[in-house]
Amino acid sequence: MEPESPPPATDPSLSESSPLVPPASVQASPAAAVMEDEPSEGRHSGRLKSVRQTIGKKVYQTIDFDAAVHLDREALAREIGKMVADISVEDGYRLTAAEQKEVADALVDDMVGLGPLEDLLEDETVTDIMVNGPSQVYVERNGKLVLTPITFRDEAHATAIAQRIAYNIGRRVDEASPMVDARLMDGSRVNIILPPLAIDGCSISIRKFAKRKITLDDMIRQDNISEKLGRLLQVAAACRLNIIVSGGTGSGKTTLLNALSRLIDPQERIVTIEDAAEIQLQQPHVVRLETRPPNVEGRGEITMRSLLKNSLRMRPDRIIVGEVRGEETLDMLQAMNTGHDGSMSTIHANTPRDALTRIENMVMSSSMQLPSKAIRAQISSAVDLIVQIERMRDGKRRVTNVSELIGMEGDIITLQELFRFQYEGEARDGQLMGRFVSSEVRPRFIEQAGYYGLEDAVLWAMT
Known part of the structure; x- marks a missing residue:
């Protein structure tokens, strides 16, 4: 996983800080297409959102995805954190340690997690998550439906998250098989339906698994x-x-x-x-x-x-x-x-x-x-x-x-x-x-x- 030659000249510090930087001859994985461009709203706003967009693009252009898939989430988060810190110093961003961690966590969520849905899954006040296309995400809190500011980058981003959910339990969802009932690793129930059956874009319905057992x-x-x-x-x-x-x-x-x-x-x-x-x-x-x-x-x-x-x-x-x-x-x-x-x-x-x-x-x-x-x-x-x-x-x-x-x-x-x-x-x-x-x-x-x-x-x- 160590690079055989230095990374592009625009990022000299990365060759010493992360084993995820590929050799210069290795092009970015097609998987980057799912994660590049504008990040989702909801986790970040204002200046931090703009910084994350810029840093995210550079990370996705630099990272060796073939090496990344062999790391567990914790190890990947450490390496992405190092890359974010190096890019922040190299490009002159004044980010606190907490902001760097927030940017890194969001990038890891997009790479191996459920992207903009991760925060909602961790929110114990949310019992249901309903994605109606890339730009509309509702949640249920206290029995009431509430529209959130969270969005996906585009339809491809939402579809990639849906396919990751299905893949993790050995199922598939695509144009040939556009509907699936699945579950997350924590037991939450998921229903997915893709276009053309879902006219306004990928639909994901998550009934969250209660961490606290109700008696x-x-x-x-x-x-x-x-x-x-x-x-x-x-x-x-x-x-x-x-x-x-x-x-x-x-x-x-x-x-x-x-x-x-x-x-x-x-x-x-x-x-x-x-x-x-x-x-x-x-x-x-x-x-x-x-x-x-x-x-x-x-x-x-x-x-x-x-x-x-x-x-x-x-x-x-x-x-x-x-x-x-x-x-x-x-x-x-x-x-x-x-x-x-x-x-x-x-x-x-x-x-x-x-x-x-x-x-x-x-x-x-x-x-x-x-x-x-x-x-x-x-x-x-x-x-x-x-x-x-x-x-x-x-x-x-x-x-x-x-x-x-x-x-x-x-x-x-x-x-x-x-x-x-x-x-x-x-x-x-x-x-x-x-x-x-x-x-x-x-x-x-x-x-x-x-x-x-x-x-x-x-x-x-x-x-």
Whole structure:
């Protein structure tokens, strides 16, 4: 990696300070085309932005990209830092050590990280990042969407970042395959869609992986649920009820599912099945499975249904499906009915009754042509509880309804409401006011709770 001959005369100091300077005969890597020109806005502004633009161009023209790819991020940051410092002295820029580090970090982010998105990923107040083309980046903070000043240099820059995300988990996204579900190294879920499908430019949607594990106790403190409702959900998870968490996009279904899963006995064997791994289980005995899309030839796809069928041969005590959205729903119901009590999943629906309708429709989409009454009977015997969660207009997520399936009346599945959120007005700060109201009925699962010694807890929660 040491240079064989001095670098260009315009940068005499670099030959002594960095092993990343290529021989004079080596031209800059084509990868530089992705990173040169004007840098993204958001991290820098004013004088520092202008300086970073100039220094960045010189670094990209000088660096040996073939050598850089063999360095880990920390070593690369050190070498880029040296180059930035040398160029700053050579060209007469008066940068503090902190400013030099900021410029170097931004260049490293563009080279091996996610460029202008790195700061947003480190910001714990941001829960979602939405890139709508190179010049528009939104984030969600406290349940509200906010436009940021961050931009990419151009469409090629945004596309290069999107392709880096997909490449890091062994997937590809390009004109031939313009859509992909991926995840970042920290577990954050990513959806990417490129032009021509995305008309206004590359679209990147990132659902950030929560570094802090949310528990039901946390949700009680945040007023997502009440203390008694939280106790009821704790009992439901602990006494092996089959639970469906229902809600819209971004309503907090996976967060609630993670909180419920913390009540699972650590001695149980759990298999999780997801399109992009998001479930964060703390138990020691967990097998995580993830689907695989088809390759460019259209082969090699591993579907949710295939993984669910395979999981039944893995001796699970519980099966947790990140989200049911197709014909795998039938296999999920059959698993719940054949000894895998305590299984959980999420579904997109606006109400518990809508969730039942969606489940029925998805079962009907499978290859097995079952009559509606048979499907409903299977749903009724498989699912114990539907927990409805919603992101309300004040940005806060709340459990709005908990309903129990208690059987069939003719061809109709009977639901019994246990809890609901009762809206009572709006405070001056825009926060919605309300309370979680118990129906005060005796749940059907109270006998099962008694088997686990939790009958008194259920009675307390429902009063």
